[in-house]
Amino acid sequence: MSNLETLKQDxxxxxxxxxxxxxxxxxxxxxxxxxxxxxxxxSFFKQTDRFDFLMDVCGxxxxxxxxxxxxxxxxxxSKDGSRLRIKVALSEGESIDSALPVWKSADxxxxxxYDMFGIxxxxxPNLRRLLTHHQFVGHPLRKDYExxxxxxxxxxxxxHFDNEPGSPGDVLNEKYVPLNIGPSHPxxxxxxxxxxxxxxxxxxxxxxxxxxxxxxxxxxxxxxPYNQVxxxxxxxxxxxxxxxxxxxCKTVERLLGVEIPPRAQAMRxxxxxxxxxxxxxxxxxxxxxxxxxxxxxFHLFTYRxxxxxxxxxLCGARLTVALTRVGGMAQDAPEGWFEDVQAFxxxxxxxxxxxxxxxxxxxxxxxxxxxxxxxxxxxxxxWGYTGPMLRACGVGLDLRKTTPYYGYDALNFDVPVGTNxxxxxxxxxxxxxxxxxxxxxxxxxxNVPGGDFTIRDRGIVLPEKKDVYGNIEGLMNHFxxxxxxxxxxxxxxxxxxxxxxxxxxxxxxxxxxxxxxRLKVRPPCFAIYQSFPSVIKGWxxxxxxxxxxxxxxxxxxxxx
Amino acid sequence: MANTNxxxxxxNPSLGAPxxxxxxxxxxxxxxxxxxxxxxxxxxxxxxxxLWPMPYGTACCGIELMSVMGPKYDLARxxxxxxxxxxRQSDLLLVAGTITEKMAPVLVRIYRQMLEPKYVxxxxxxxxxxxxxxxxxxxxxxxxxxxxxxxxxGCPPTPxxxxxxxxxxxxxxxxxxxxxxxxxxxxxxxx
Numbered sequence: 001m002s003n004l005e006t007l008k009q010d011x012x013x014x015x016x017x018x019x020x021x022x023x024x025x026x027x028x029x030x031x032x033x034x035x036x037x038x039x040x041x042x043s044f045f046k047q048t049d050r051f052d053f054l055m056d057v058c059g060x061x062x063x064x065x066x067x068x069x070x071x072x073x074x075x076x077x078s079k080d081g082s083r084l085r086i087k088v089a090l091s092e093g094e095s096i097d098s099a100l101p102v103w104k105s106a107d108x109x110x111x112x113x114y115d116m117f118g119i120x121x122x123x124x125p126n127l128r129r130l131l132t133h134h135q136f137v138g139h140p141l142r143k144d145y146e147x148x149x150x151x152x153x154x155x156x157x158x159x160h161f162d163n164e165p166g167s168p169g170d171v172l173n174e175k176y177v178p179l180n181i182g183p184s185h186p187x188x189x190x191x192x193x194x195x196x197x198x199x200x201x202x203x204x205x206x207x208x209x210x211x212x213x214x215x216x217x218x219x220x221x222x223x224x225p226y227n228q229v230x231x232x233x234x235x236x237x238x239x240x241x242x243x244x245x246x247x248x249c250k251t252v253e254r255l256l257g258v259e260i261p262p263r264a265q266a267m268r269x270x271x272x273x274x275x276x277x278x279x280x281x282x283x284x285x286x287x288x289x290x291x292x293x294x295x296x297x298f299h300l301f302t303y304r305x306x307x308x309x310x311x312x313x314l315c316g317a318r319l320t321v322a323l324t325r326v327g328g329m330a331q332d333a334p335e336g337w338f339e340d341v342q343a344f345x346x347x348x349x350x351x352x353x354x355x356x357x358x359x360x361x362x363x364x365x366x367x368x369x370x371x372x373x374x375x376x377x378x379x380x381x382x383w384g385y386t387g388p389m390l391r392a393c394g395v396g397l398d399l400r401k402t403t404p405y406y407g408y409d410a411l412n413f414d415v416p417v418g419t420n421x422x423x424x425x426x427x428x429x430x431x432x433x434x435x436x437x438x439x440x441x442x443x444x445x446x447n448v449p450g451g452d453f454t455i456r457d458r459g460i461v462l463p464e465k466k467d468v469y470g471n472i473e474g475l476m477n478h479f480x481x482x483x484x485x486x487x488x489x490x491x492x493x494x495x496x497x498x499x500x501x502x503x504x505x506x507x508x509x510x511x512x513x514x515x516x517x518r519l520k521v522r523p524p525c526f527a528i529y530q531s532f533p534s535v536i537k538g539w540x541x542x543x544x545x546x547x548x549x550x551x552x553x554x555x556x557x558x559x560x
Numbered sequence: 561m562a563n564t565n566x567x568x569x570x571x572n573p574s575l576g577a578p579x580x581x582x583x584x585x586x587x588x589x590x591x592x593x594x595x596x597x598x599x600x601x602x603x604x605x606x607x608x609x610x611l612w613p614m615p616y617g618t619a620c621c622g623i624e625l626m627s628v629m630g631p632k633y634d635l636a637r638x639x640x641x642x643x644x645x646x647x648r649q650s651d652l653l654l655v656a657g658t659i660t661e662k663m664a665p666v667l668v669r670i671y672r673q674m675l676e677p678k679y680v681x682x683x684x685x686x687x688x689x690x691x692x693x694x695x696x697x698x699x700x701x702x703x704x705x706x707x708x709x710x711x712x713x714g715c716p717p718t719p720x721x722x723x724x725x726x727x728x729x730x731x732x733x734x735x736x737x738x739x740x741x742x743x744x745x746x747x748x749x750x751x
Contacts, residue, residue, distance in 0.1 A: 145696065146696075148694045150697070151661065153661045153662050154748075190616065190618040191663070213657075216696055216698065219695060219696065235620050238619065238620035298630060304627075320715065
């Protein structure tokens with residue numbers, strides 16, 4: 001509470017805080033302010049270095065309120081891992097100052113809020129649709145928009161660019177060659193589109209277009225009960241599905257105020273680290289493919305298949321596993337599974353060394369990546385970079401160390417950091433992280449706690465099938481939970497986990513019903529990708545391909 | 561009739577110029593007829609065993625498709641290893657992943673750029689029907705805009721299922737199965 005008090009005093013010294021509300025809810029610090037003060041409060045926090053990251057900006061729609069819209073900002077301090085949620089209420093048609101002058105990372109988040117809710121951010125230079133197509137009418141995340149009302153798109157937008165001060169916007173310069181890459185292009189991973197203007201091979205300006213895989217995750221979450229949202233989370237970052245399950249369930253569990261048993265925690269840690277390894281396999285493997293190195297990809301895929309086998313043993317599915325449940329795991333690990341995991345770790349250790357030799361020591365690979373399109377640490381923080389991309393710039397931020405969960409603080413592992421923030425360092429960090437993940441898994445596997453794999457709260461977890469079919473009490477519990485649904489208390493919570501790409505945050509608003517009222521995902525690569533135009537400016541077109549590959553953009557979480 | 565004979569002689573100079581009899585005309589006709597069917601069969605055999613897929617991987621299924629191409633499952637065993645990312649060099653469109661409304665015009669454009677004969681395999685629930693995304697920005701199946709030959713269920717389908725789908729398509733091609741959905745397809749009216 002002292003933290004909250006000092007925050008209050010600091011604010012009182014600078015602002016008239018009679019109409020501010022500062023409180024603590026479910027462990028989160030929440031500050032409600034009038035919209036006029038937003039920019040000055042944000043810059044106050046940034047200038048005093050209280051919070052260095054603007055992690056997320058999103059909207060929420062409450063149609064029954066006098067001011068039906070709420071814009072929610074999530075600030076984060078990398079020094080002590082503290083977070084602050086700032087909320088501003090808006091009435092219909094009212095606009096709010098753009099946070100762009102203070103934090104560059106607000107760019108796409110504000111565009112998304114405009115797209116989804118029609119909230120107007122004053123001073124934002126590119127307030128146009130981001131995720132839905134250009135012919136879309138209305139704002140889909142408003143509560144009066146039906147989830148299944150499709151609007152057909154009959155054309156693709158021609159090459160267009162962001163408006164920036166001093167830039168001609170959509171007007172193309174005749175001196176330069178306009179170039180469109182994607183969305184159907186091998187280096188664009190199927191769903192990204194990059195438009196560029198070239199002077200020779202040099203990129204004068206570039207512009208990504210996203211939304212080609214906007215599958216309406218957040219609307220789907222609002223129309224499904226809590227446990228049925230889990231399969232949807234699988235498909236956010238589908239390269240490392242279990243991590244998304246864990247992140248989501250952890251958020252709901254925090255709102256419910258339950259702690260999962262040690263065995264479930266251990267299993268979740270193992271799954272997370274296995275997923276981190278296979279995610280980096282895809283990232284490093286396809287990164288090599290995009291630069292013309294096919295061998296590493298095929299070699300690494302053998303090991304990805306081995307992890308699929310481990311997942312299959314656990315649940316029967318390979319890729320989209322939906323392994324966790326709110327309150328623990330779906331089922332216990334089969335006999336001998338932990339030994340299998342340890343055996344895999346031994347093989348993987350060798351494989352990582354091989355890959356390291358194959359790629360990181362490869363002359364062509366080094367020439368294509370070293371010193372190419374580097375990002376400075378300060379810029380990376382301003383853009384909201386997290387994960388390996390941030391650590392490659394030399395910032396050792398890892399949520400597993402800063403705000404440990406599931407016993408990560410008791411485990412022995414290092415956080416690798418780069419020095420230059422270039423493409424080579426990003427792969428260097430990823431490959432070292434694979435080694436660290438193996439270390440973590442081996443430590444956890446050596447002494448897995450016994451006990452149950454889930455909590456047994458009747459209002460949260462379904463009873464076991466033998467009880468459902470075996471006794472009347474189990475049957476009634478099952479019936480009640482299925483009919484009534486899992487109902488967390490009214491409230492809201494933001495929770496983040498360190499996934500393969502960085503910070504995956506879930507902002508969950510509950511109105512006490514069986515479905516989430518609002519579930520906002522803060523995807524790590526979304527914040528990273530918005531920096532692409534400025535990162536790639538002045539580099540060659542071939543460097544753009546290498547940069548996109550190194551950002552590890554997973555369309556599922558990028559477009560949601 | 562005279563025409564056929566003339567052609568036959570030109571095509572087969574070894575036959576010389578025999579006297580024209582009724583029986584021979586029938587014989588020649590049957591020979592040329594038999595030749596046509598055999599050509600069809602041999603072309604179909606070639607087509608089915610030399611599919612050049614264009615992977616249109618947009619989402620999770622795209623990752624599973626990597627497994628299909630990868631070392632363990634290896635689609636190359638079925639003669640379909642030459643993955644082309646240019647629609648003009650491929651004859652099998654593998655739609656692997658959710659097609660959103662925004663993506664639909666792109667997909668149609670890619671399909672129209674492919675050369676005949678061309679086939680479409682829809683991999684997974686999303687590509688086949690929209691899957692569990694009954695949502696405002698998701699096309700409810702890619703067959704709304706392009707003709708699909710084989711649907712592979714699953715979310716995502718296992719690599720075995722995809723291999724089965726490719727083999728099903730190969731059987732269809734091998735038998736020259738009529739494809740009315742393809743023949744009656746009308747391209748959506750796009751700008």
